[in-house]
Amino acid sequence: MAWPSPLEALVIGASAGGVAALQTMLGSLPGSFQAPVFVVLHVPKDRPSGIPELLGGYCALPVLEADDKQPVRPGHVYFAPPDYHLLVESRDALALSMDEPVLFSRPSIDVLFESAAAVYDRGLLAILLTGASSDGSEGVAAVRAAGGKAWIQCPVEAAAPAMPNAALAHAGADAVLRLGEMCERLKGSPA
């Protein structure tokens, strides 16, 4: 099933086409989902995204835009704010940074995934969705090298296939799945 056992945290990265995909995915998470969820969605930097509020309406879990050093709570969904990198500082706290954009992106999926891999190692599940960038490739590699699992959206189905393709070529995956299959699995998550 390509699940970390036990599942301790979920990270999700999405870019072009990501709002619709995230709406479906977050909508599928059951209210009983125990792991914290961290999300990077590429958004324009100079205005409030409004995305967490928007997607919160579709999700049974609380959806928040992360503040620096915010405590990590089980079953909460944390979005990177526009123009900040989101990192997992420890099992207890998030961190933000204004380090340089990575592959023109801040927030960067690589930065989130790498930081989460260092904290959760084998307990981490990373999901990479649609996107037109190559962000996420290094991140997926880091997650897998640390013993975590990575699911990548089937490029044929993705609204923008470049990002899943780049990650598959660079890092491979523990599962290549359609969005609907990922959602079904998450609904029945062992966590």
Added chain:
Amino acid sequence: MVFAEMTDDATELFDIELKLLLDAVYMRYHYDFRGYAMSSLRRRMRHAMGRFDCERMSDLQHRILHEPAFFADAMQYFTVQVSEMFRDPAYFLGLREQVLPVLKTYPSIKVWVAGCSSGEEVWSLAILLAEEDLLDRSVIYATDINPEALAKAEHGTFAADRMPLFSRNYLAAGGRGSLSDYYTSAYGNAMFDRRLKKQMVFADHSLATDSVFSEVHLVSCRNVLIYFNRELQDRAVGLFREALVRRGFLGLGGKESLQFGAHADAFEPFVANQRIYRKVAP
């Protein structure tokens, strides 16, 4: 899962070496990065290792310990310097419309820009104070640990190609004229009016190791605390609390919050939707 166990070790060893490096830097140069957030430091030290061709962290440590000039170069990987003039215009508008009217009632005004980096915010505040007719009776303390950044800040010269952005920010922050009223352009640079500088005091000061040096009415410390772990954040905010006069003001970055720290009860939110706080009466 032998592979996974090996890589767990790799992460752990990296962290051990990183902590040793921070200890070494502290002992050798008295720069204290031991309370910085590990998640960003890991990434930045990996960059430094790549940039300086160091295969291991211990190689980086060796060069840092033995070559002071090398440490000066490597310093940029420990601290982050990104700033804009009037960055987050709504913050400066909040200062202009809500904080300065209160500060106006004091005979003299002291402002502390903590972690001022290359000074964009210092010069922005000077313009703000000048436009509210307060600059002549104000002092702006601008502090940072990075000597190169401080020198830049003091110079008050920024690349001309940044001016369109800075101008937009300035206007959105309620600017009363045009930003170009305050600088002269030459050779691709914009040099800001020396008259703005009269009331500025630049000083080397560390939020990790130094103590309070003056009483102030406003502390502005934006996107500095995000690089600190919770303990160091508590130390820094403790300094601000101590430095601030009764009912003084503290401005933080847009995603920084006092809510999760030890001094949450000592401050109350003052400007809605901006992280501008006011010290509660003791």
